[in-house]
Amino acid sequence: MLDCIIVGSGVAGVSAGLTLKANNKSFMIFGSKNLSEKITKAELIKNYVGLSDITGQDFCKQIQAQLKDADIQIQEEKVSGVYALKEKFGVATQEGGYYESKTVILCTGVESIKLVDGETQFLGKGVSYCATCDGFLYKDKTIAVLCTSKRLEHEIEHLSGFAKKIYLIAMYKPVEVQGENIEIIRKMPIKIDGEKRVEKVVFADRELPVDGVFVLRESIAPSVLLSGLETVDGHIKTERNMQTNIQGCFSAGDCTGRPYQYAKAVGEGNIAGHSVTAYLSENK
Amino acid sequence: MLDCIIVGSGVAGVSAGLTLKANNKSFMIFGSKNLSEKITKAELIKNYVGLSDITGQDFCKQIQAQLKDADIQIQEEKVSGVYALKEKFGVATQEGGYYESKTVILCTGVESIKLVDGETQFLGKGVSYCATCDGFLYKDKTIAVLCTSKRLEHEIEHLSGFAKKIYLIAMYKPVEVQGENIEIIRKMPIKIDGEKRVEKVVFADRELPVDGVFVLRESIAPSVLLSGLETVDGHIKTERNMQTNIQGCFSAGDCTGRPYQYAKAVGEGNIAGHSVTAYLSENK
Numbered sequence: 001m002l003d004c005i006i007v008g009s010g011v012a013g014v015s016a017g018l019t020l021k022a023n024n025k026s027f028m029i030f031g032s033k034n035l036s037e038k039i040t041k042a043e044l045i046k047n048y049v050g051l052s053d054i055t056g057q058d059f060c061k062q063i064q065a066q067l068k069d070a071d072i073q074i075q076e077e078k079v080s081g082v083y084a085l086k087e088k089f090g091v092a093t094q095e096g097g098y099y100e101s102k103t104v105i106l107c108t109g110v111e112s113i114k115l116v117d118g119e120t121q122f123l124g125k126g127v128s129y130c131a132t133c134d135g136f137l138y139k140d141k142t143i144a145v146l147c148t149s150k151r152l153e154h155e156i157e158h159l160s161g162f163a164k165k166i167y168l169i170a171m172y173k174p175v176e177v178q179g180e181n182i183e184i185i186r187k188m189p190i191k192i193d194g195e196k197r198v199e200k201v202v203f204a205d206r207e208l209p210v211d212g213v214f215v216l217r218e219s220i221a222p223s224v225l226l227s228g229l230e231t232v233d234g235h236i237k238t239e240r241n242m243q244t245n246i247q248g249c250f251s252a253g254d255c256t257g258r259p260y261q262y263a264k265a266v267g268e269g270n271i272a273g274h275s276v277t278a279y280l281s282e283n284k
Numbered sequence: 285m286l287d288c289i290i291v292g293s294g295v296a297g298v299s300a301g302l303t304l305k306a307n308n309k310s311f312m313i314f315g316s317k318n319l320s321e322k323i324t325k326a327e328l329i330k331n332y333v334g335l336s337d338i339t340g341q342d343f344c345k346q347i348q349a350q351l352k353d354a355d356i357q358i359q360e361e362k363v364s365g366v367y368a369l370k371e372k373f374g375v376a377t378q379e380g381g382y383y384e385s386k387t388v389i390l391c392t393g394v395e396s397i398k399l400v401d402g403e404t405q406f407l408g409k410g411v412s413y414c415a416t417c418d419g420f421l422y423k424d425k426t427i428a429v430l431c432t433s434k435r436l437e438h439e440i441e442h443l444s445g446f447a448k449k450i451y452l453i454a455m456y457k458p459v460e461v462q463g464e465n466i467e468i469i470r471k472m473p474i475k476i477d478g479e480k481r482v483e484k485v486v487f488a489d490r491e492l493p494v495d496g497v498f499v500l501r502e503s504i505a506p507s508v509l510l511s512g513l514e515t516v517d518g519h520i521k522t523e524r525n526m527q528t529n530i531q532g533c534f535s536a537g538d539c540t541g542r543p544y545q546y547a548k549a550v551g552e553g554n555i556a557g558h559s560v561t562a563y564l565s566e567n568k
Contacts, residue, residue: 018332050335266550274548
């Protein structure tokens, strides 16, 4: 079993990984080879010690080279759920992967996530975060797909292979995914509603009857990702050593709160890596 | 009055300074143009995100260039005391300087300081941390000087110009300071003792009658530097936003606790810089 699974490949996750590597621990980092959207889009970073006025693109390239030097790979799968089991964690991905580890470090970043009314209530009862996991359940059915990022269009394509009809509530531009069964909607719904299961999506001016709703966001709200995780104002609550309220689960970076800065994320990733190391020693 | 005084020029202090600069705050950093002994002596840094396998010397050079780019100077004075006054702080230096600021960030690093029994008790009653401040008080007297670093020998020289006799308890090698009135001792004393004032230094095998004791260390214990500062196991106690128990006083880096890592210190300096900025907004 792995010593640790790091969820997220921004600078916090990378920092935690470099530290675990230095401490000779086994681990995987789940995320993107491009690290994070935030880094690649950063114009100029001025207050990161040691790198004067570096662009996000250059910072990203230097980190990719550093990871190669350190022989650390990024696992390009999207984590759909983390499960706190007895003295270990289970991590499921949208690609259908399942992994286990003694500890986890959540470095999921922060996305301004406004949950849709009814989203949490109907989770598993018609609401799904994972197209590849649950798409087959909606063969020849009518579904709504709420999507916030162009990078997730491949999941919509996947769904269009099953569903009879897709209402694509697209919160990004431009929409490039195509399909005869896809109808694009540019408004946010007011709520997801139904009796025992999802029956409809309600907008200000109309209601659409659906059999299910897929919500595709770059990141999943932390409290949805790992059940029972304590959050404060949408941020994961951590102690000074970056441990969360769940034993063996640590967190670092923007997801733990402001300031949303590279230096802060790197520092917290480092602390989390060391705290995992200490935790593993204490819980042999 | 300055917005902030940063005590210490290691990476935590530099990180705080870069952030305060970005936030357009006025501040001074007290320390050394060589940043910190720890950096210059670091062989190879492997887990600092963005800089692959960099030596301490190269890291130091890059930071010095970055400070120049950002137009940040280091004030080469050694802080001897920080005083929490009404809604401001006073900072005194061994060079005789006195400065005031609305906030302070303590980035004093960590030195394994084992206080000598009686040291705190007789502080100001024969025990002094500052040769240039108090040396003249011991003209033609007999003193003991406990010194832990070769870099502080100039202070011993200063004292040898006043004192009749100096017992130099030297906890470093090689000793290069010379003087007819200097006698070198290679043992740590058990205690400093006396009635109302210092009268003697006690060793396992003998006692030396003295009029005063100078204790010269690279850093002053935080709780001695700023009276009332709460510490835990010799580390400054801080909240997640790096504030200490004293209002307006923040801290970052090794002095707040383990891990003693560059990434952690940089992250904490960043957070402290942002917390000072928020504090200044709230306390206009």
